[in-house]
Amino acid sequence: MRDAVQLQLAACDDDHILYQVALAALDAFVTVRVHGARAKTSAFFDKLSRERYWDSFAVFxxxxxxxxxxxxINIRKQLTVxxxxxxxxxxxxxKRLAAATGASVRYGLLGNCRKLxxxxxxxxxxxxEVAMNGCVLASPGASIVVQIARELGVSVVVTTQAVKFSEGMxxxxxxxxxxVIxxxxxxxxxxEMNTSAYSASDAPDVLKVLARC
Incomplete structure (x- = not known):
């Protein structure tokens, strides 16, 4: 998509047409990277959970x-928020998960994290944000969840959109x-870019993949 836009921009000197090309490119970006991201991420998450035979999930x-x-993926298993x-x-x-899925949904606060x-x-x-050195910026309280999860042997999976990867450290x-995780x-x-094939420390490789998209 990037190459196609660059070719159109290079071949045109009409400001109105350039504006329309830019709008079309932005619309395509939003459609593919944002709206389409969640469906693709869901598919990759479903694949990962099936491969590892996971039955019970928590979300922070x-x-x-x-x-x-x-x-x-309409999980009909155990979900914890x-x-x-x-x-x-x-x-x-x-509330939305309980209403829309067949799962048993538990809800609790961070203070009861270990039990949950x-x-x-x-x-x-x-x-x-996912930085180039693999560190992840997450909502306050996430580091406590991660610490307890590791003590209990619970896998920590980050789900996000590929645009959240950055070249910062x-x-x-x-x-x-x-x-910070x-x-x-x-x-x-x-x-949505199937980055589950990479570890968090492979963020530079993910950025290279994204640059070609």
């Missing part, structure tokens, strides 16, 4: 990508407004 707070993944104050984004997630994660196969966390573990704490990062 209001991860829209994780929610869409669960809704798309772990929420955190003061936003309580997980309340809406739990008992018997869970994988916990799903959304990402605000995260070296400050007290990043303002977010929790380190690459060795993550089993894999699932996106």
């Amino acid at each position: 707070a209001g991860s829209t990508v994780a929610e869409e993944a669960f809704l798309a 772990i929420d955190v104050a003061p936003q309580y984004e997980g309340r809406g997630v739990a 994660l008992e018997g869970v196969d994988a916990v799903i966390i959304g990402a605000e 995260i070296v400050d573990w007290s990043y303002a407004g977010y929790d 380190r690459p060795h704490e993550i089993l894999t990062i699932v996106t």
Whole structure:
């Protein structure tokens, strides 16, 4: 898509046409990378869960990508939503999942995280950013969930859109407004670009793949 747009821009000197080309490119980007991302991410997450024979899942707070993944594959198993104050984004997630799936949905707060994660196969966390060094910026409280998950042997899976990968580096573990999850704490990062084939520390390779899209 990038090459096609560049060819059109290079061959045109009409501002109105250039504007239309830019709008069309933006619309295609939104359609493929945002709207289509959730369905593709759901498919890759479904494949991963089947390969690993996972039956019980937890999701932290209001991860829209994780929610869409669960809704798309219509899990009829055990789902746990772990929420955190003061936003309580997980309340809406739990209600929608209970109404739209055949799953048994549990809801609880971060303070009961250890109990909520008992018997869970994988916990799903959304990402605000995935840095080149594999570190993930996530909602406050995510690092506590990850720590307890690792102690209990629960796999940590990050689900996000590929556009969240960046060329920046995260070296400050007290990043303002977010929790930082380190690459060795993550089993894999699932996106619409099938990045689950890579580990979190392979973020530079993922960026190379994205650059060719």
